[in-house]
Amino acid sequence: MAKLVALYKKPADKAAFDSHYFSKHIPIARKIPGLRGYEVSSGPVGTPAGESSFHLVALLSFDSLEAIQQGMASPEGAATAADLANFAQAGVDLLIFDTKEV
Template sequence: MAKLVVLYKTPKDPAAFDAYYNATHIPIARKIPGLRKYEISTGPIGTPDGPSGLHLTAILTFDSLAAIKDALGSPEGQAAADDLANFASGGADLYMFDTKDA
């Protein structure tokens, strides 16, 4: 399996971010081909030392790293990427990697 992790930094208006993300962005992202699982964080995101500068994390699961790359290049993946400008005012970092059970 492989993961795409999106770390959303704290936006200018967290309530507006949450409303848009749940009502609009999730339905767009769920259409990405090859998506096996879509998880998001709930509540505050902390560190061992206290609060973080993150508002939300999303973890999208795919069959492989190649599947993530294909998905992001698809029209649905591009639509999800283009949608970030509509709500992620704090910015977002994306990371992708293969996984294995340890």
Template sequence: MAKVLVLYKKPKNAEAFDKHYASVHIPLAKKIPGLKKYDISTGGVGAPTGPSEVHLVATLYFDSMEALQAGLASSEGKAAAGDLANFADGGAELYFFDTKDV
């Protein structure tokens, strides 16, 4: 299974971020072809040293790296990526990787 991990940094306005994310970004992302599962963190995101600078963590699941790449390259994937500028003013880090069960 391939995954996209998105770490959204603390925004200037958390309430506005959360509202846009729930009402606009999630529906856009859920349209990405090949997306099998999509989950997000709830509550604060901590680190071993205490609170972190991360506001929200999102994980998107695909059957393979090829499916992930095709999904992100699709018009729906581009629309979701383009939406980041509309709400993620604290910045976002995206990571793509394949996984295996151990």
């Protein structure tokens, strides 16, 4: 299993971000080939010391790093990436990695 983690920084207008993210971005992203699971944070995103600079965290699951790369290179992946400019003006950090049970 591999993950793509999107760490969305706190936007100036949280309500506008949430409206676009949940009504438009998620339906676009769900069409990425190879996507096996899609989870998002619920409530404030913090650190053990308190607040963080992040508004929302998304965890997308794929079978492998290759599947992430293929999915993101597809027209659906390109549409998902292009949509970031419509709501994530504060910035987003994207991380990809393999996972294993320990």
